[in-house]
Amino acid sequence: MARDAGKGPFAATPVVIVALVVFVLVDTALVWWALASVGRNAGSPAAETMPTLPARETAAADSTVPATTMPAAATAAVVPSARYLYAVDGATAFRGTRGSCPSVGASFESTTDGGATWATGATEFTDARAVAQAPEDPIVVIARDAATCAVTAYWTFVGGIDWEPAAEFQPTWIADGGRAIAPGGLATTPCRDGVADLAGRNDSEAVVLCEDGLLLTTADAGVTWVAVDPVADAVAVAAGTDAFLVAVAGSPDCDGVRVIAAGGGAIGECVAVAVAPGETAIDVAGDGTVWVWAGDAIARSADGGATW
Incomplete structure (x- = not known):
């Protein structure tokens, strides 16, 4: 039995031809759009989202x-108390009178024999507020400058004979009038007086x-x-x-x-x-x-x- 040439599996009808044309046109358009997009963005890559650190907590001053x-x-x-005292161990300690700015200077004394004797040092400050230790263990006094009354940290490497502004020191608690100042810097007024x-x-x-x-x-x-x-x-x-x-x-x-x-x-x-x-x-x-x-x-x- 002879085959019908118009009904073979690969025979092209008008509908099939139209569908193929539409498919080719759509596919060409998509390829062109993709290439155009790459071309537009080739010189400007997408911005990265960088991680952010939280802002440093700032304590309210004098709260x-x-x-x-x-x-x-x-x-x-x-x-x-008009006095301050800082004990290092059972034998060594530092003491002095605080003084007041600008009229009365502070004093400084040290002992290495449990308080049996005291050596008197010179002072270049007044209104001593606290004593702290620096990393290399000189003694540090936080006080006011006798001329300006500005709070400054002073240190001595020679037992109080000579003082200079401290380059660094271990922060400590400070009482200043009605304020209690923590090592981290928070200043509060905990007392009614x-x-x-x-x-x-x-x-x-x-x-x-x-x-x-x-x-x-x-x-x-x-x-x-x-x-x-x-x-x-x-x-x-x-x-x-x-x-x-x-x-x-x-x-x-x-x-x-x-x-x-x-x-x-x-x-x-x-x-x-x-x-x-x-x-x-x-x-x-x-x-x-x-x-x-x-x-x-x-x-x-x-x-x-x-x-x-």
Whole structure:
């Protein structure tokens, strides 16, 4: 049987031809569009999305941060100490009078024999606010320039004989009038009145003795302050490894100074000495030795003030 030539499998009909033409035209258009797009973008690749770092947190300067609990003042007004004391270990310490700008210069003394003798250094500053250590362990005093009253860090490599502006040092807690300034730079006013004394344990933890007798602590670099039980006749504070310490002067059963732990604890032995307001400073050395400078007495304790 002969085949029908018009019905073979590859026979082209008008419909098929039209479809093929349309397909070719569409395919050609798509190829042209793709090549044109590549040509337009060849000289300008797509911009990359670069990762961004969060902005550095900036603490509000001099912000007032009320304590979580602010009980009424339960003690007499506290006179801020005119003295500073920095204990290195059981034998070495530095002390001095703060002075005030611009009229009264500060003083500086050092001991390496547990306070038996003191060497007097020269000073080129006044209103000493705090003592810190630099990386190479010269002594650093943060104070005011005697001429301009600007706060400056000074260091000495020769026991206080000569001073110069410190190039670098380990930031420390500073009490300046009503402000408590953390090592990170946050300045707050935790007390209703002024700050009588301040001691920091590390960059985050510190204790403040307010001029109205309240005791406040922080564990977050001054972002918040929490009141602890006030201590009657408190005159100075220090930061121990396990507790904040409070120096008490003029209590009925101690004609002198004794040390107790903030928030409660054993009452330490009395250091018998005549003490005027503003004449007490206390510090805890790196080895745990507690130093007290009150009146004319220097006392040291190896057991947190229980005995001297």
